Amino acid sequence: MRVKICGLTTPEGVMAAANAGAAYVGFVFFEKSPRNLTIEAARALAVEVPLGVAKVGLFVNSDDAFLDAILAAVPLDMLQLHGSESPERVAELRARHGLPVMKAIGVRVADDLEAVDAYATVADQLLIDAKPAPGADLPGGNGLAFDWTLLQGRRWPVPWMLAGGLTPDNVARACNLTGARQVDVSSGVESAPGVKDADLIAAFTRAAATVG
Numbered sequence: 001m002r003v004k005i006c007g008l009t010t011p012e013g014v015m016a017a018a019n020a021g022a023a024y025v026g027f028v029f030f031e032k033s034p035r036n037l038t039i040e041a042a043r044a045l046a047v048e049v050p051l052g053v054a055k056v057g058l059f060v061n062s063d064d065a066f067l068d069a070i071l072a073a074v075p076l077d078m079l080q081l082h083g084s085e086s087p088e089r090v091a092e093l094r095a096r097h098g099l100p101v102m103k104a105i106g107v108r109v110a111d112d113l114e115a116v117d118a119y120a121t122v123a124d125q126l127l128i129d130a131k132p133a134p135g136a137d138l139p140g141g142n143g144l145a146f147d148w149t150l151l152q153g154r155r156w157p158v159p160w161m162l163a164g165g166l167t168p169d170n171v172a173r174a175c176n177l178t179g180a181r182q183v184d185v186s187s188g189v190e191s192a193p194g195v196k197d198a199d200l201i202a203a204f205t206r207a208a209a210t211v212g
């Protein structure tokens with residue numbers, strides 16, 4: 001089981017994630033998020049991440065200038081695209097930056113899964129998240145789960161991660177229901193929006209590790 005702890009904002013949070021065995025740490029570059037980082041803050045965190053833990057940058061419909069500025073300063077290992085980027089834009093960014101790209105797709109009903117196939121041919125990984133409520137400020141990071149049974153029997157040709165409303169209490173059940181072998185969490189390991197809790201991070205990775 002591989003765990004991504006997203007929305008880290010402090011060195012303590014980064015170390016809590018690494019010590020708990022996270023395979024990925026996520027840094028958010030989206031102004032509306034309570035987890036948004038400046039370039040300087042992100043760089044200071046990224047250089048402290050232990051070797052072997054992948055540093056993922058989360059972007060929402062970012063333009064080239066913004067991505068260029070971040071990537072010139074912050075040593076990221078993967079791009080997470082969490083907006084309405086088209087399959088063509090995913091392919092373009094993957095080629096332009098030479099980094100693996102993980103495309104997030106929001107799901108509320110079975111029909112939402114139709115979009116996944118188009119991205120499976122251009123992205124290195126897929127992230128299946130809950131679709132936010134209409135008018136929500138954030139396209140993710142809302143602590144909102146979806147009906148996990150929608151994923152039963154689904155297979156894609158690239159690795160995928162499950163996200164959306166995961167917590168230490170529900171992550172094992174979510175994985176057992178969906179077959180997920182990678183999970184991403186933000187709100188579920190926080191004591192308040194944007195404030196990561198080391199005990200919840202450890203509890204989350206422990207719970208994920210119980211999945212057979």
Ligand SMILES: O=C(O)c1ccccc1N[C@@H]1O[C@H](COP(=O)(O)O)[C@@H](O)[C@H]1O
Nearest residue numbers: 006033140141142143163164165186187
């Ligand atoms: O974490 C954020 O602030 C965020 C902002 C904009 C888009 C996505 C964001 N987070 C991602 O959302 C999912 C689910 O998060 P949660 O566990 O339900 O809070 C996850 O993939 C985060 O990486």
